[in-house]
Amino acid sequence: MCNSRIATILRELVAAKSASSIVTGEYLANINRVTSRTARNDMKELDTLLSKHGAGVKSIRGTGYELEVWDDQAFHRLLQEMFRDESMQQGGIPDTQEARVQYLLQRLLLTNEYMKLEDLADELYISKSTVQNDLRDVKKILQQYGIVLEKRPNYGLKLKGEEIKLRFCMSEYIFNQKARELNKINEQLSIIAKEEIIIIRNVILGQIKEYGITLSDVALNNLIIHIAIACKRIRSSNHVSIYENELVRIIKQYEYKAALEIVEAIEQSLQISFPQTEVAYIAIHLLGTKLVTHTDMDEENLQVLMDKEIYPLTLKVLEGIESKLNLGIRYDKELIFGISLHLKPAMNRYRYGMNLRNPMLAAIKTNYPLAFEAAILAGMILEKELEIKIDENEIGYLALHIGAAIERKKMLHQPKRCMIVCASGVGSAKLVYYKLQSKFGSRMEIAGTTEYYKLHQVPMHTLDFIISTIPISDSLPIPVIEVNTILDGNDIQKIEHTMLDHSNETLEYTREELVFLQQRFETKEEVLRFLGDNLQKQGLVKEGFIDSVFQREAMSPTSFGNLVAIPHPIMPETDTTFWSICTLQRPILWKDKQVQFVCLLSVEKNSTTDLQKMYNLLGKVVEDQSLVQQLLKCKNYNEFTRVFLGKR
Incomplete structure (x- = not known):
């Protein structure tokens, strides 16, 4: 229907329309890596296409482009048709190395038989040597799950690894990570009948409500997928095995009871028998979810709820962040609760090698860069303390908690920070100091006083402005307010104006x-x-x-x-x-x-x-x-x- 550049432009226009903004021609040319002239030609082609489907592109001179829609139904049908075309292209013969790696993973994960290199090459219409190159990347992915690619002469290739790890890998690489909604779960792969998916969902919802377990939408869909995979694997006689001592530990957990109830209901509805290890497998997933959403409990009750090592670990993480970034959130009670409650299921996820997806990751990195950097530091501390690898998805979830704490701090009144420059000696400097303190109180933080000749030693990036009793001709990156040694009403008014004026942004961090x-x-x-x-x-x-x-x-x-x-x-x-x-x-x-x-x-x-x-x-x-x-x-x-x- 349209080439990939046109599809990219349309996606940008739709996103801009939802945000009530305009897209510039330069931006569209840059994201498609084409000249401005090619971008204009693409825009004409898109406008012609849209005109047949109840929409068009409006050009705003000197500003950019915006999408206009006058027939919502016709335009919606166009988007659906384009989506289907895109899906068909993706479902065809893979034509990039990334797509081939995805295809090979799916083929190997979904068969219990050996597969010959020649057959895989024929399926992909590529040479054996190209398949061998692609399989190097496949092996790297499989290594993360402890799965090996076994090669047997005259038979071919076959995956070998623990059943539980094979299932985690299936969940990650058979399903499109961006399509996690229930109505999309079974569109890409008919693991089990759609009706059975609905039964599994309803059973889970009923049991987690009864046991007071809280699941996010992402966690719910993740659990549905894993149980669907379990049903398929059990029917083909592939069962999870768990070490005896680990099985005993899981059976003692509160979540095992909920898993047992879920299994009994599914067994009755789907006519399938789950062995005890499969019940434990479902309990592992419940252990890997956030179980408590309350943050109104006191510190003593929180420590009772947590495993004994989690609470001090949380404090160590927050102390590490504070020492490096000085965010002023170390004692935020809600943050302490949030991180502690997050770490308990996180430790269970890493104990069993569970994969975790974060559909908000890109938005978190874009909108909360400081929180994400703090979460990176948190991840490094956790890796050192727990001797585990913290991935980007987990870091994103930690950043949400930290970002919320930063926003809470911003809601509190932040004093303006200044330095006093006075040439007449300590007495007059103190006079200005105390007058400012009495007038502005907690609204102003006075970093200290200094002489003019020492001004170059002052770290300007720590201040909002300078108050000086003498003229300063030097070009400084922050505002200078010249006042009288005996502050009068006009001086106070000038200071008040600067404190309220947020337009004095400077490029103080570069030159x-x-x-x-x-x-x-x-x-x-x-x-x-x-x-x-x-x-x-x-x-x-x-x-x-x-x-x-x-x-x-x-x-x-x-x-x-x-x-x-x-x-x-x-x-x-x-x-x-x-x-x-x-x-x-x-x-x-x-x-x-x-x-x-x-x-x-x-x-x-x-x-x-x-x-x-x-x-x-x-x-x-x-x-x-x-x-x-x-x-x-x-x-x-x-x-x-x-x-x-x-x-x-």
Whole structure:
């Protein structure tokens, strides 16, 4: 019906319409990696297509494009038809290496028989050597589950591993991770009849309600899938085996009783017999869900609820985050409860090697970058303490708790921070100090007093403004309020105005020699090496700094969408906080996203500064499509700063 570029443009227009925003031509050209002229031709082609289906593209001169729909039913039918076409293409012969790896995983997971290399090559219309190359990636995925690809001469290939791990792998790679709703669970693979899926769902809902177990929608659908896979595997005589001592431990758990009730109801409805180990398998899934949603209990009751090691582990995690990022959330009671309650099922998930999906991961990384960084630190502490590997999905869930705590802190009144500059001596400085304290109270935090000649030693990024009794001609990154030594009403009014004025944003974290515009690089590695070498030449970073940045990228890519990436070292390493910025003439692929604006961020080690203001500034770039497009056009530093600060 339409090519992939047209489909991409339509998706962007639909998303923009739902957000009541406009999409620029430059943005569409960049995400499809084509010229502006090609993008305009694509737009004409899309408009012609839409005109036959109750919609069209409206061009707003000098601004961009927006979707118009005058026949909702006709337009909805078009979207459904396009979705089916896309699904058919995906269900056809895989034509990319990624698609072939997915296909090979499914074929191997869904058979109990040996499969010959020649047959797989014929199915995919590729050579044996290509299949062998693809199987290397298949093996890497299987290793995560402790599954091996057994090769037997004259027979072929077959998967070998624990049944429970095979099922976890099936759940992850047979179902599309993005389609978790009940009505989509059975569309991609007829594991069991749709009617049986509905029965399983109703049984689960009934039992978890009776036992007071709380499941999210994602966890519910995940459990439905695992029980459906269990039914299919049991019918083909493949049973889960669990070590005897582990089985005894599970049977003693509260969740085992709920699992037993679920199994008895399913056995009666589906005419299938579950052995005891299969009941334990379902109990494992219930153990891997959040069981309590209340946060109104006191600390003593929380410690009773938790396993004895979880509560102190939570405190250690929060202390680690506080020591590195100084977020001021260490004693947030609701955060302590939330992390503690999350860790109990998380530890059970890792005990049994269960896979966890987080459909909100991309949104969390984009909208809560500071919380996600804190969660990365939490994950590192947990890995060290528990000797387990914390994956990106789990980090995303931890970030939700931390993000909520940051938002709660923002709701509290935050005082403005200032420094007093006074040339007439300690007495007059103290006079200004006490007058300000009596007038503004808790609304103002006075960091101290200083002489003019020592002003260059003051860390400006820790302050909101400076109050000075003498004129200051130096160009400073924050506002300077000149007042009389004996503060009068006019002085107080000027200070009040500055405290209420939020328009004084500055680029205090970067400078001209750290900004590189319109560069020609082809890969993420080239960009990072270039920025790292420049920072090292300027003496801002030590050798190994960029290696730490690559280490952080390996944990979770820092591409946030909207063509923006904000890479940084895995731990604070430098003596100051700064940005080094690079814009590119053409977008590059950064893991799975296109990137054209790179802000290499370094945070001061052992900093006591509140970084929320800085992250808010970066968040403005991540969220503002129009701003990014304007910044990408800038050809010199002065133009860049004007655009960034909204003075364009």
